[in-house]
Amino acid sequence: MSQKLVFRLAFLLSLLVEFSTAQNKKFVCSYSPSKAAPIGYQPEFIPLEVCPYVIFKAFSFPSVVGRQMLFNDNDKLAFSRLVSSVRKRSNTVRVVASIDGSARDFTTTSSAIVRRKAFVQAAITLLLELDADAIELNWQSPGNSGVGSGDGLDRITMVQLLQDLRQAVNAASKSIQNRQRELWFRGSLHPNVIETAYNLLDVCELTDHVTLDPNTADSLENAHAPLRGTPQVLPVQIPIITQLFGNSIEPGTGFNTTTQRWIDAGCAPKKLLLGIGLHGVRKAYSPGIRSFLGDRVGFMTADTAYLEHRELCTLIKEEGWSYAWDEYGGMPYVTRALQNGQTERISYEDLDSLRLKMDMVTQKRFGGIYVDFVHSDDIYGRCGQAYLMIAYLSSRVRSIPSDIGFAIEWIQ
Numbered sequence: 001m002s003q004k005l006v007f008r009l010a011f012l013l014s015l016l017v018e019f020s021t022a023q024n025k026k027f028v029c030s031y032s033p034s035k036a037a038p039i040g041y042q043p044e045f046i047p048l049e050v051c052p053y054v055i056f057k058a059f060s061f062p063s064v065v066g067r068q069m070l071f072n073d074n075d076k077l078a079f080s081r082l083v084s085s086v087r088k089r090s091n092t093v094r095v096v097a098s099i100d101g102s103a104r105d106f107t108t109t110s111s112a113i114v115r116r117k118a119f120v121q122a123a124i125t126l127l128l129e130l131d132a133d134a135i136e137l138n139w140q141s142p143g144n145s146g147v148g149s150g151d152g153l154d155r156i157t158m159v160q161l162l163q164d165l166r167q168a169v170n171a172a173s174k175s176i177q178n179r180q181r182e183l184w185f186r187g188s189l190h191p192n193v194i195e196t197a198y199n200l201l202d203v204c205e206l207t208d209h210v211t212l213d214p215n216t217a218d219s220l221e222n223a224h225a226p227l228r229g230t231p232q233v234l235p236v237q238i239p240i241i242t243q244l245f246g247n248s249i250e251p252g253t254g255f256n257t258t259t260q261r262w263i264d265a266g267c268a269p270k271k272l273l274l275g276i277g278l279h280g281v282r283k284a285y286s287p288g289i290r291s292f293l294g295d296r297v298g299f300m301t302a303d304t305a306y307l308e309h310r311e312l313c314t315l316i317k318e319e320g321w322s323y324a325w326d327e328y329g330g331m332p333y334v335t336r337a338l339q340n341g342q343t344e345r346i347s348y349e350d351l352d353s354l355r356l357k358m359d360m361v362t363q364k365r366f367g368g369i370y371v372d373f374v375h376s377d378d379i380y381g382r383c384g385q386a387y388l389m390i391a392y393l394s395s396r397v398r399s400i401p402s403d404i405g406f407a408i409e410w411i412q
């Protein structure tokens, strides 16, 4: 073989390696020490062979001390425990430090130069001192759309904060060779928030990944994490409206529509990671209270509780539940009558609803998914195979052809 050919082959091979690592779809598990500790679930239990990325949920917003901002010591301790457990077992698994913050926290911090600087400095200590591979901002309910509880200027100051963070994260990546650090951002799937709170294009451009939070969906739906919204039948027939839309309106609240809005705004699908919550939402409500829009008043004001899959999989096996499938949402739910005349309803995920969501992830060519939380799954195998849902989701993610393979297939 000529030397030239060898060089060429080596070059092609290195490209191939680069493509195969760059194009893999991501499977991300989240871990919450405050939820995991009460059930005795240690960082050592996280199945790293299926979780190449772990998100730590979460650091509370750092508090202001003089001109500095400091993270809570307990959060740092819990994070260090996770990082050392992961590093002991693997040198490829990456750990993402998520930072929670209310709309108020982030608005005040992002709107003043001095505060932005202090926040960026604190965030960078998570990379350089606590050895995180990435930081994620969980800016909860930005904007002032009525759903968001922030400020109308959030969409501008958010970009400024992300610019500052981007610069600092790039600098941190350069400080240690071959140690790429990343900046992630949690995005909302509420139509009103998407509409008003984000400069979607810049948010995508400045971050490595946007994680789309399923818990931000518009809760009008029967299904709590719906694929499609339930069409709303118009209470009064107004001819011009009926002519335009028919006598029902597709509300655009389902994930198929809300995730598409991030893509249509110019966000590269491979940057988007769809969140999948391994929990159900339980509501107890009084049937029969009707609003002018239908029978949803009782439902909306209902007591709402989260039930992790681990708990609900045994609960819904009890007597008395009737099972139904929400055709639009693409999710199952069960209902039963309570002693006090109320109805109890649990909307949840099963392998069928997860299959539909993964079909969408594949079809839209997202960068992958994140799962809330690794310990919400049936970790002890009380309802069948342990970690059944995580195993299913992981196998689906691994079976998605890489973007480069997809492109070749598409050209042919």
Ligand SMILES: *[C@@H]1O[C@H](CO)[C@@H](O)[C@H](O)[C@H]1NC(C)=O
Residues within 6 Å of the ligand: 227, 228, 256, 260
């Ligand atoms: C989701 O929307 C796309 C168009 O954006 C459509 O082709 C597809 O059939 C929809 N999927 C579902 C499950 O409704």
